[in-house]
Amino acid sequence: MFEYMGWGKRNRIRQIVAADDRCLMLAIDHGYFMGPTHGMEIPAKAIQPLLPHIDSLMLSPGILTSSVDEKLRGIGWVLRASGGNSVLEPDIDNEGLILSAKQAVRLNASAIAVSIYAGAEHQHQTFLNLAKAIEDAAEYDLPVLGVTAVGKKLKDKKEKRYLALASRIAAEYGADIVKTYYCDGFEEVVAKCPAPIVVAGGPRLDTYKDVLELTYRAIQEGAIGVDMGRNVWQSEYPAAILQGVRAIIHGNATVKEAMELVESLSTEETRRKELFEVTQEDIAVSSIH
Numbered sequence: 001m002f003e004y005m006g007w008g009k010r011n012r013i014r015q016i017v018a019a020d021d022r023c024l025m026l027a028i029d030h031g032y033f034m035g036p037t038h039g040m041e042i043p044a045k046a047i048q049p050l051l052p053h054i055d056s057l058m059l060s061p062g063i064l065t066s067s068v069d070e071k072l073r074g075i076g077w078v079l080r081a082s083g084g085n086s087v088l089e090p091d092i093d094n095e096g097l098i099l100s101a102k103q104a105v106r107l108n109a110s111a112i113a114v115s116i117y118a119g120a121e122h123q124h125q126t127f128l129n130l131a132k133a134i135e136d137a138a139e140y141d142l143p144v145l146g147v148t149a150v151g152k153k154l155k156d157k158k159e160k161r162y163l164a165l166a167s168r169i170a171a172e173y174g175a176d177i178v179k180t181y182y183c184d185g186f187e188e189v190v191a192k193c194p195a196p197i198v199v200a201g202g203p204r205l206d207t208y209k210d211v212l213e214l215t216y217r218a219i220q221e222g223a224i225g226v227d228m229g230r231n232v233w234q235s236e237y238p239a240a241i242l243q244g245v246r247a248i249i250h251g252n253a254t255v256k257e258a259m260e261l262v263e264s265l266s267t268e269e270t271r272r273k274e275l276f277e278v279t280q281e282d283i284a285v286s287s288i289h
């Protein structure tokens with residue numbers, strides 16, 4: 001799949017895309033603009049039990065150094081390299097670069113992630129962020145994940161035409177993998193994007209079946225995997241739903257088979273304990289993109 005890349009880049013990308021050309025990335029970078037997000041309030045505690053089930057983590061540099069054991073092996077990490085804004089602003093697209101490729105390599109990153117906000121007020125600046133990050137990362141053969149973000153004003157634009165445009169632009173700039181949302185007609189988004197696509201989970205869905213169906217359809221329609229966050233962290237049984245998602249991605253399970261697995265793994269022992277009071281405002285903030 002990545003034969004055209006140099007050895008260093010291929011080796012790094014293989015820390016996040018497994019030998020079956022599929023990828024289970026767990027996103028815990030939400031705090032870079034949302035602060036201590038529901039379900040991810042204490043990252044070290046949240047991450048630890050899930051490590052055996054994933055290929056890679058997507059996270060910000062400060063969460064890597066504070067909350068991930070440096071002895072960890074066998075898991076890749078994708079570092080958030082764009083940022084500079086927060087949910088306290090009217091929108092979140094006014095981003096710059098917050099991490100250089102050199103810093104990322106020093107942290108042994110497998111890749112860096114940069115968001116673009118097509119159609120938003122700061123679209124131009126975010127496209128140039130991606131271009132700059134790709135140029136910088138090329139120095140080190142470091143892969144770049146282009147993230148088609150939507151922000152507050154564009155959050156209803158998770159549809160085929162928009163996502164195909166944003167994904168294609170990220171690939172045209174040279175993103176090695178594109179992260180976007182699933183939508184009706186997703187196959188067309190995949191077909192029109194020359195780079196492999198991973199799918200974001202988005203805000204928490206109502207049921208586990210919804211999460212598994214999203215994963216299943218995304219894979220059937222051409223995604224190489226998911227980069228999922230809130231549907232794992234905010235679920236009642238994070239390790240169980242994650243293993244269900246994994247069974248679809250790496251085990252070719254059907255939704256029914258994955259659902260049975262999730263149910264069998266949802267026990268008192270694996271239940272997530274709510275550590276803090278969760279208000280309606282917390283829920284609303286964590287659903288803004």
Ligand code: 5RP
Nearest residue numbers: 027149200201202228229230
């Ligand atoms: C924000 C991101 C997040 O990593 C991503 O949205 C997290 O995944 P999920 O949507 O499944 O919570 O890239 O732009």
